[in-house]
Amino acid sequence: EVQLVESGGGLVQPGGSLRLSCAASGFTFSSFNILWVRQAPGKGLVWVSRIDSDGSSTYYADSVKGRFTISRDNAKNTMYLQMNSLRAEDTAMYYCIRGGFDIWGQGTMVTVSS
Amino acid sequence: DVVMTQSPLSLPVTLGQPASISCRSSQSLVSGDGNTYLNWFQQRPGQSPRRLIYRVSNRDSGVPDRFSGSGSGTDFTLKISRVEAEDVGIYYCMQGTHWPPWTFGQGTKVEIK
DSSP states (O other), X not given: OOEEEEEOOEEEOTTOOEEEEEEEESSOGGGSOXXXXXXXXXXXXXXXXXXXXXXXXXXXXXXXXXXXXXXXXXXXXXXXXEEOSOOGGGOEEEEEEEXXXXXXXXXXXXXXXX | OOOEEEEOSEEEXXXXXXXXXXXXXXSOOBOXXXXXXXXXXXXXXXXXXXXXXXXXTEEOTTOOTTEEEEEETXXXXXEXXXXXXXXXXXXXXEEOSSOSSOEEOOOEEEEEO
């Protein structure tokens, strides 16, 4: 079964850090770009970041540029989102998505609050 | 950035009746390769979004044929020919032509009257 499974979410204080992981299975992970999209409670979908299949290029939304870093380990079929200097407005469900937006994970919730 | 505007934002529908959602982009979504990268997603309550339609009018595997997508340039439509109870949720359009960023519409909430 083609699957993406996120983990690493939780409660963190403002200014803190968190690392999200996205584990892939059922497809050739190294052949696909992977993206993160987030959804604040009761709000719409917002693209956050993308990494190319070989990790050579990365892209970030202006709202997270300089604070978030996307990376991947194709040998482990896993992608990561390192989130630093977290703010209350980063509170959201974070979804890992296969390039093309055809496969979505179940999401991992990040809450930034004191 | 390309702005995606959906209407209506709320759509009460009677079971068995048709429904239509409009999505407009702030610039043409025709790519240099000739394709138009406009997707539609469905998000049922408590679930992750799933892609229904890609490149304007192509249904994903497993998507009922009561869902159809159409449009061109800057104007696009998602139609449900006969709404069923399982269609309740929020529907989003998204453009993948002018990136980054990939941008979504605000979402249209479909509910049963």
